Amino acid sequence: MSSKTLYPEITIFKVRGYVSAANATQFLEQLTTAIKTETNSILLVDMKEVEFMDSAGLMAMIKGFRLAQSLNKRLSICSVNPSVRMVFELTQLDEVFEIFENRDAFEAALAVN
Template identity: 40%
Template sequence: MQTLLIRPRKTQLETTAILQPQGSLTNNSVTWFIHQVNAAVMSEKHFSVVIDMNQVDSIDSAGLMAIVNAMKLAQRANKRFCLCSVPRSVSMILELTQLDGVLEIFESISELDSIFEIAA
């Protein structure tokens, strides 16, 4: 099951979409995630898209590709795209694939709140 939260920025003119996938981002479960993240990126309501990975316990090549493709889509749409709260097991995969150097990754939602000025 995936969750989509929309948090207004302090300006109230722009919003940040925060997606919170749960469980695994694998070939068997990634379709819904792809649909939701693409919709969030393409929405004119969202200035930035954050994937809160806190409850993701595993990821495979399909999940990695979904994240990379979402990042590229966000770049083309001139939107900020980042990950936060990445568990160690997923972080190791991002490091091995060298995606940790390509993706913008934050330690926590709290860190994002201060950087993105997301209203609580």
């Protein structure tokens, strides 16, 4: 997991591999750090390389989302593979999170706003 600034106001937080009970605490710590320390108002969680996410990973995402909201920051997700996307849909979290097909779709949405 890593973060970098894409534009002056956007931080990209890249997630790789499995996000499960085995590493959800570490994932949440890194996500929390990115949300709290970055001065940017927008955090894009790039999940292109995430192969699996369980309920512990979803809970970490929810906690990160709530933290971002409390700090008046926007947390969005992009490039979710079909099996992970299904988990978001089954839990109806796809209605909570802004989920974009890829970074280009995210950038296009920003350009419209």
